Amino acid sequence: xxxxxxxxxxxxxxxxxxxxxxxxxxxxxxxxxxxxxxxxxxxxxxxxxxxxxxxxxxxxxxxxxxxxxxxxxxxxxxxxxxxxxxxxxxxxxxxxxxxxxxxxxxxxxxxxxxxxxxxxxxxxxxxxxxxxxxxxxxxxxxxxxxxxxxxxxxxxxxxxxxxxxxxxxxxxxxxxxxxxxxxxxxxxxxxxxxxxxxxxxxxxxxxxxxxxxxxxxxxxxxxxxxxxxxxxxxxxxxxxxxxxxxxxxxxxxxxxxxxxxxxxxxxxxxxxxxxxxxxxxxxxxxxxxxxxxxxxxxxxxxxxxxxxxxxxxxxxxxxxxxxxxxxxxxxxxxxxxxxxxxxxxxxxxxxxxxxxxxxxxxxxxxxxxxxxxxxxxxxx
Ligand code: PMP
Ligand code: GLN
Numbered sequence: 001x002x003x004x005x006x007x008x009x010x011x012x013x014x015x016x017x018x019x020x021x022x023x024x025x026x027x028x029x030x031x032x033x034x035x036x037x038x039x040x041x042x043x044x045x046x047x048x049x050x051x052x053x054x055x056x057x058x059x060x061x062x063x064x065x066x067x068x069x070x071x072x073x074x075x076x077x078x079x080x081x082x083x084x085x086x087x088x089x090x091x092x093x094x095x096x097x098x099x100x101x102x103x104x105x106x107x108x109x110x111x112x113x114x115x116x117x118x119x120x121x122x123x124x125x126x127x128x129x130x131x132x133x134x135x136x137x138x139x140x141x142x143x144x145x146x147x148x149x150x151x152x153x154x155x156x157x158x159x160x161x162x163x164x165x166x167x168x169x170x171x172x173x174x175x176x177x178x179x180x181x182x183x184x185x186x187x188x189x190x191x192x193x194x195x196x197x198x199x200x201x202x203x204x205x206x207x208x209x210x211x212x213x214x215x216x217x218x219x220x221x222x223x224x225x226x227x228x229x230x231x232x233x234x235x236x237x238x239x240x241x242x243x244x245x246x247x248x249x250x251x252x253x254x255x256x257x258x259x260x261x262x263x264x265x266x267x268x269x270x271x272x273x274x275x276x277x278x279x280x281x282x283x284x285x286x287x288x289x290x291x292x293x294x295x296x297x298x299x300x301x302x303x304x305x306x307x308x309x310x311x312x313x314x315x316x317x318x319x320x321x322x323x324x325x326x327x328x329x330x331x332x333x334x335x336x337x338x339x340x341x342x343x344x345x346x347x348x349x350x351x352x353x354x355x356x357x358x359x360x361x362x363x364x365x366x367x368x369x370x371x372x373x374x375x376x377x378x379x380x
Contacts, residue, residue: 032362034364047267099195110133118349164195172311188221196224198213199241203289225245306322319356329348331357
């Protein structure tokens with residue numbers, strides 16, 4: 001009983017496994033999603049400034065007021081929603097902790113939570129460890145769209161939450177206004193919380209706008225939006241993010257957050273608050289990452305890997321069925337060991353390990369890195 005696992009199906013995450021293998025074999029790592037370039041010197045200088053100013057003790061539990069205030073201004077200007085920084089914004093230890101805490105706050109044993117797969121790896125265990133039941137809506141290659149009428153059929157009186165993600169990891173797909181209208185129709189008048197992972201809010205390409213949950217006030221009445229500053233600042237190692245939710249949901253969220261981490265890194269919160277005063281940097285990210293996506297697409301254009309369209313995020317999917325019919329986990333291992341390029345098998349994002357012969361490459365890398373990897377992949 002002592003060692004009876006609450007998460008018997010969980011092993012080491014595919015991101016950790018592939019990064020470790022990439023290091024071991026000296027492979028180019030386009031697997032785990034993190035930039036291979038540094039964050040801005042100005043931002044690093046601001047962290048030092050606030051450390052030297054003595055901001056080295058516990059932050060207030062919901063987050064440094066200056067950061068919550070600038071986040072409220074950012075949300076107003078980008079998504080048109082007025083939120084109260086004191087009662088609707090909580091600074092978290094990255095998006096992962098926000099998502100985990102949101103699920104822990106609201107999911108009781110035997111509650112159903114609808115997940116859209118392929119899905120980011122942290123959602124399912126967060127639900128299961130709290131005794132909830134993940135109910136899967138499965139999307140499919142190559143389009144990875146949601147048919148909301150079919151998703152609606154999964155909703156029962158036990159459904160407590162729907163977890164969605166836009167821009168989407170791993171597919172790079174984004175939700176459109178029409179999707180939100182459908183979701184609004186499903187969620188409003190039902191006692192269902194919508195939890196939206198918006199870690200890649202600033203990485204939306206081709207002139208499209210990010211359709212945040214926060215643009216939809218009727219959904220926001222029962223909605224929570226999660227953001228990751230790691231993606232916005234090229235600082236995935238800082239593990240900073242935030243969750244935005246109406247006061248009644250935030251009040252409950254903070255009861256759990258308070259005893260989960262209590263508060264997160266103080267000098268970095270001050271630094272990010274000051275850094276966000278100049279929006280130009282984060283507003284430039286769409287173009288910055290779109291160029292990287294296009295660079296990778298261009299460099300791979302003569303390869304036998306077939307690209308699936310990426311509308312946002314760090315990721316570009318490739319169909320390798322013209323090269324091999326191996327299962328994707330076998331294929332990425334061979335790619336890594338024989339060709340020294342690390343990728344992520346998309347089956348890892350499906351609870352049934354669905355095989356679509358598709359791999360994920362991360363293009364949040366310097367052009368030099370992408371060029372080297374693409375030169376290798378184009379010869380296969
Ligand atoms: N959600 C998605 C969709 C992600 O891809 C990631 C990781 N990159 C996270 C959440 C976790 O973000 P964080 O590092 O801020 O915890
Ligand atoms: N979100 C990153 C990815 O999808 C990985 C983060 C992690 O390793 N947990 O690659």
